[in-house]
Amino acid sequence: MLASVEARPSFKRLPRAVREQQMLDAAVRVFSRRGFHEASMDEIAVEAGISKPMVYAYLGSKDDLFRACVNREGTRLLESIVAAVGDDLPADEQLWRGLRGFFGFVGAHREGWAVLYRQAKSRQPFADDLASLRARIVEVVAGMLRKAVTQEGKTDAKDQDLTASAxxxxxAAESIADWLADHPEADPDHSAARLMNFTWLGARQLLQGELWQPSSA
Amino acid sequence: MLASVEARPSFKRLPRAVREQQMLDAAVRVFSRRGFHEASMDEIAVEAGISKPMVYAYLGSKDDLFRACVNREGTRLLESIVAAVGDDLPADEQLWRGLRGFFGFVGAHREGWAVLYRQAKSRQPFADDLASLRARIVEVVAGMLRKAVTQEGKTDAKDQDLTASAxxxxxAAESIADWLADHPEADPDHSAARLMNFTWLGARQLLQGELWQPSSA
DNA sequence: GAGTAACCTTACGCAGGAGTAGATATGCTG
DNA sequence: CAGCATATCTACTCCTGCGTAAGGTTACTC
Structure with a gap:
């Protein structure tokens, strides 16, 4: 018989919007440490301090829930980058700011990063969502490079080459970010500086001992 | 009751070593298109043209099987790179050859690449195997850079910076490789050349219209 | 050409976990 | 303070897919 044990009435009612955010937070944590398939809806419910049917009622199936996580974290990431890269700045300054924004986000949202780039990448339906996010980031970067090229006077740069560089x-940034996500003690700005050197100067200059310096500390 | 339908005796006996390779080939294909968890042992068995208990008899559990795939593909990849990077060549020539070796492998073993870098990366126990393979590749690259630096006369290059560059x-190479794996029509050497330019010259030189050229066609 | 070891099969046991049915608690509204 | 919508729970069902038991088949060996 159902509810044979009389239910303990010790739960707090909360508005839907709040619960949804709690669930998403919990889901990101669990997906991050277990991986998509190894994460169980039961564990996510426990982590969120709620029972399983609530998750289904609010966020839908496991796939829906995961997609919601990917979308939320992806949007946040993209906004971090776009906000950091200002308009009308020299190319190296823009690049530097973009990298700082990016690594700053990863450093502050390691779990979100893991969900996005380690989990979503390997599950077909979500891989597409991720690919479109990534494509937008690449487009931001390529746009930056294109503008820099134009200012430099070279109008014949092939678009394909720009895209490949982007x-x-x-x-390269993702690779360093992966490393960063696994090293909580590391400083995001330090990672940004290393990548800036490599990416802006290239291996040849670097081997000759040259170094890039931010104009603002 | 067992074997109530009398078994159709239409199968070919093959030596163990051959069957094992068939199974590994099949497993790599299935893991590649489904992902680790979505791949079922039944499907792998069918793909290999064999029945499930054979897979268990020869390669062990699903985890064992996957690990075997990762090891085989990983070994092949590493060998492709090491074989391509000769000894005692100028740094840019070594880098160029290494990149060609790498992209050549990915172009020829797209499924293996998918298993290694899309699947293994996101499953904890195997992520460690992959990390150690990756670490060896990074070490090869870092060693190359270190030697180049020494030849250049700069002996004060920090090891950490070399590793970060590597x-x-x-x-960056993995990123382009991912793209390559999804574009069967693309030419691996072309990808190698693009990355060579970006990585050797750096964004600054590239934006000024400089280009790196292989000394040998 | 019988014996035997290595191959290979069908048909199941069983666990974990997604998703649901049905009952109960809470607190806002008139 | 009665009624009702919403929030929430416990306790299931059922499916998928790993791993295996028990039993046939083939081909090598003497």
Whole structure:
């Protein structure tokens, strides 16, 4: 028989919007440490301090829930970058700010990063969501490079080459970000500086002992 | 009751070593297109043209099987790179050859790449295996850079900075490799050349219209 | 050409976990 | 303070898929 044990009435009622955020926070943590499939809806419910049917009532199926996580974290990440990269600044300054914004986000949201780039990348339906986010980031970077090229007077730069460079840059950043996510003691700005040197000067200059310096401390 | 339907005796017996390779080939394909957890042992068995208990008899549990895939593909990848990077060549030539070796492997083993870097990366126990492979690749690259620095006369290069550069380079390569894996029509050497330019010259030189050229076609 | 070891199969046991049915508590509204 | 919508719970069902038991088949060996 149902509810044979009389229910303990010790729960607090909260408005839907609040509970939803709690659930998303819990889901991001659990997905991050377990991976998508290894994470169980039961564990997420416990982590959120709520019972399982609530999760289904508010956020839908496991897939829906995961997608909601990816969207939330992805939006936050993109906003961090776009906010950091100002308009009308020299290319190196823009790059530097963009990198700081990016690594700053990763440093502050390690779990979100793990969900986005370690989990979403390997599950087909979500990989597409992630790919479109990534594409937008690449486009931001490529746009930056294109503007810099134009200012430099070279109008014949092939778009494909710009895109490839943007791809490489984003990939390098992700690689360092992965490392950063696993090293809580590391300083995001330090990572940004290292990548700035590598990416702006290139291996050749770097090997000759050159160093890039931010104009503002 | 067991074997109530009399078994159809239409199967071919093959030596263990051959079957094992068939199973690994099948497993790599299935893991690659489904992902680790979504791949079922039944599907792998069907793909290999064999029945499930054989897989268990030869390769062990699902985890064991996956680990075997990761090890095989990882070893092949590492060997491709090490074989390509010769000894005693100028740094840019070594880098160029290494990149060609790397992208050549990815182009020829797209499924293996997917298993290694999309699946293994997100499953804890295997992530460690992958991390150690990756660490060896980074070490190869860092060693190359270190030697180049020494030849250049600068003996004060910090080891951490070298490693960070190697990390960035490997990450950039992985990013382009991911793209390559999804674009069967793309030419691996072309990807290698693009990355060579970005990585060797750096964004600054690139924006000024400089280009790196291989000494040998 | 019988014996045997290595292959190979079908048909199940069983656990974990997604998703649901049905009952109960809470607090706002008139 | 009675009524009702909403929030919340416990206790299931059922499916998927790993791993295995028990039993046939093939081909090598003497």
């Amino acid at each position: 791809y490489a840059l984003v990939g | 990390y960035a380079l490997v990450g």
